[in-house]
Amino acid sequence: MRQNEPTDTVTRRSLLIGGLVAAGGTAVLASSAAGQQMLEHGMGAMPAPDPVNPYAAPSAHEGAHGQMMTVGRVDPETNGFDPTPMLTEWDLGTVTTMEDGRALRTFEVEASDKEIEIAPGVMFPAWTFNGRVPGPALRAKEGERLRIVFRNYGSHPHSMHFHGIHSWRMDGVPGAGLINPGEEFVYEFDAKPFGCHLYHCHALPLKRHMHKGMYGAFVIDPDPELHPEFEAVAKSRLLGTPENASWQELIMVMNAFDTNFDGANEFYAVNTIAHAYALQPIRIEKSRPVRIYLINVTEFDPINSFHLHANFFNYFDTGTTLTPTLRTVDLIMQCQAQRGILEFSYADHEAGQYMFHAHQAEFTELGWMGMFDVVED
Template sequence: VDHVANGFDPTDVLRDFDWGRTRRLASGRVLREWEVFAGDKEIEVAPGVTFPAWVFNGRVPGPTLRCREGELLRVRFVNGSRHPHTMHFHGVHPSAMDGVPGQGAGVIPSGGSTTYEFEAEPFGLHLYHCHVSPLAEHIARGLYGTFIVDPRDGRPDADELVMVQHGYNTTFDGEGNQLYAVNGIPFHYMHEPVRVRRGELIRIYLVNALEYDPINTFHLHGNFFHYFPTGTSLQPIEFTDTVMQAQAQRGICELRFPNAGAFMFHAHKTEFAELGWMGMFEVS
């Protein structure tokens, strides 16, 4: 797969947090701003296999937008795709900023733009996606990304990773997916393992954006993690090696590897694993 032609590399996506630009308002409050462009793009998803994706900022998944609880957020959205789109954020915001048809700026036509403005709340792990009908296709084509609101006092230092679970319905039959991936490219982390340090705290922001299939799961080999569903509590709910997420569910996994070596991670829906949703940690 030609990552340069694709314009993104899943290895970089892992630790690529888009903090936007900030300035302090007269009130002392932080204003954080991003620009997000929707576009149409052929992505090489497997050697020689291209998928006509709809993308935010040229990537599948879109950029990981990250901010801090209580900030004022402004997202300038420019629709450079030939199709109408929106950005709908999971989080608390006024209905005019909901990024759905019929509210506020509503559907943004090809060539149009708008600005979504709202407060960063609640802290946790959220997501955004297009909300135009047919909704399944607008999501399945690639229009989703991670939205992280850090707690006011932050979280403990860690090697932080974003993992967005998703798929490609390469037949466009709207019935399922023929390829499954984490961060854009099926099997990517089998060839290029996720490199981490033994004993170091690792925090995975795990998001399920999978369309069509009812659930997704994440299993880690040879280790366990603490799971924080939606990331809205600082107390974990479970210590496990396998979690399930429906579409739009997400959670934080915290772990340390006690042993060096190579450890698989994959959907324990084996169909998904064998069609691309598997990878390796390389612990040194």
């Protein structure tokens, strides 16, 4: 041992082994477990490697990123939400007509304390919107009047701060929509600008309320009549149109969890559950294009990222344009609250398993990795 080296240092990386094993024995490193559960992706075994070839691999993807994965499954019924249907679940609220003929879209959101399971055997004391993390994915149409009835059943003051355009009175900060336990507040504003947005609690300390799970997607579809020069693209984004129905749309909220509250994350994920989409790959029909609404809410790390294997995408930063801000890229970085829309296709690919993940290797091995199961349709 080097002189003056501490003997009791505990780091996030040391907890990768110790913390996972301690969590009920269900989340362990595959490389240290002889009985590791194998993923059944149907990719088939490759020929046995030449023992003198250090680059040979025993199977495709080595069972998904070398099987640096959690073991077991999180029960969605016990947890109260399932990351697979969460990919396509939109809360559309209820729609009525105002006196001026405009649509009024009303949402109801409740804050509550809830213990959730973020990896097999690993519980986290979350603060939630509507009992889930991330909260409901709210979706509206450009120009509608929005009314969000917010009730706080949690143990702390909370609010809903929307990334959009509204008056200061609707901003969800102290004195403008932040309420105490047992109180109710109604946010009301017009849906603009169109794009991929988010909402989150803006109570202090902000990093605690964000990290505990108080965030969700907030998407405003463009009104094609307001964008005649890009009418076809706008229609493809407007939920309920035939043009939109041809797309496979997915909501992906990149998040992470500090399970020992030392200011560093032990688990990373998309839509909360570590390795959820590696254990249950996302089914994609190869003939239909894919659109991802990607949002980063990760606390304690300056950036997160999304990397698509064997393919490239067009990226619409914040989703507020109908033409791409980046074309033909396979990696995008986002700081916290940054978001955008990814569009790509597997039409020219063979059917099979295609990986996606953060391109910070640590994030990948601690839960942020999944697979697209591209199928013939």
